Amino acid sequence: MKNKFRFRKESIISIIASILIFIFFNLLFYNKMPDSLPTHWNFNSEVDSYGTRFEAMIGIHIFLIAMNIFLCFMLDNDPKNKKQNNFVITISKFSIPTIMFIIYLITVLSGFGIDVKATNIITPFVGLLFIAIGNYMPKIKRNYTVGIKLPWTLNSDENWRRTHRVGGYSFIFAGILFLIMTFFRYEFLILIPFIICMLIPMIYSFYLYRKGV
Structure with a gap:
């Protein structure tokens, strides 16, 4: 077909x-x-x-x-x-x-x-976007374009489901940090939300894979 x-x-x-x-x-x-x-x-x-x-x-x-x-x-x-x-x-x-x-x-x-003040506009927008994505992330079904696409999540529906549940919390927490960062002007702080969003789901997904999930 x-x-x-x-x-x-x-x-x-x-x-x-x-x-x-x-x-x-x-x-x-x-x-x-x-x-x-x-x-x-x-x-x-x-x-x-x-x-x-x-x-x-x-x-x-x-x-x-x-x-x-x-x-x-x-x-x-x-x-x-x-x-x-x-x-x-x-x-x-x-x-x-x-x-x-x-x-x-x-x-x-x-x-x-x-x-x-560009960052006063962009940073809150990014924060709200992360919170919205995090809230709905656990509902994403396994696919090739949207979500936390790692070798271990793409290999298993259960790994995908659990990782996106944790990833949802990570994105919401990162979004809250972005909102808080609107009131600060330290460049290195911008890395913290991105590290949270990337590392926590990745480590957790690999941990599940090592357990056979």
């Missing part, structure tokens, strides 16, 4: 949303922006990299649109996701349009000379 190429409804909405965001911000603000715009901020909300107006308003976002199309394609054509309609997959599909909107908002405000 031939497998059909497909995009689900929410994927089409996500792709259209990212394109509309791109068109909206460029029609309204492109010609009003200065020739040089900030493209990167450090953890102290200080601009440490600038780019041309074309790079900041068009180049970066064309790349994000392409990434969004690729992500939706991978999610919708994963054989393990045919019968899976999980909230985490939906979050994944709408994450890039949301990121595009936030980046455009920060860039445009900076272009108008408004002092924007």
Whole structure:
């Protein structure tokens, strides 16, 4: 039986949303922006990299649109996701349009000379995203594109289930740390939530594998 190429409804909405965001911000603000715009901020909300107006308003976002199309394609054509309609997959599909909107908002405000504390916007968003993902992570069924994809989780449904239950708690805890970090300005702290999300599920999954799970 031939497998059909497909995009689900929410994927089409996500792709259209990212394109509309791109068109909206460029029609309204492109010609009003200065020739040089900030493209990167450090953890102290200080601009440490600038780019041309074309790079900041068009180049970066064309790349994000392409990434969004690729992500939706991978999610919708994963054989393990045919019968899976999980909230985490939906979050994944709408994450890039949301990121595009936030980046455009920060860039445009900076272009108008408004002092924007980028980390005060991005860090809480990442924290809430981690909490949402962590809350629904235990409900993800084994697949090839979404979740904690390790050799041991992909090898066993039970290992996958247990690891994602622990991973859910890890993501929620990491998300809370991100929210707390909004009030601090120490760059090394950003590593702590990522270490929690990566190491704890990985170690636990390998531990289960060694026990034969």
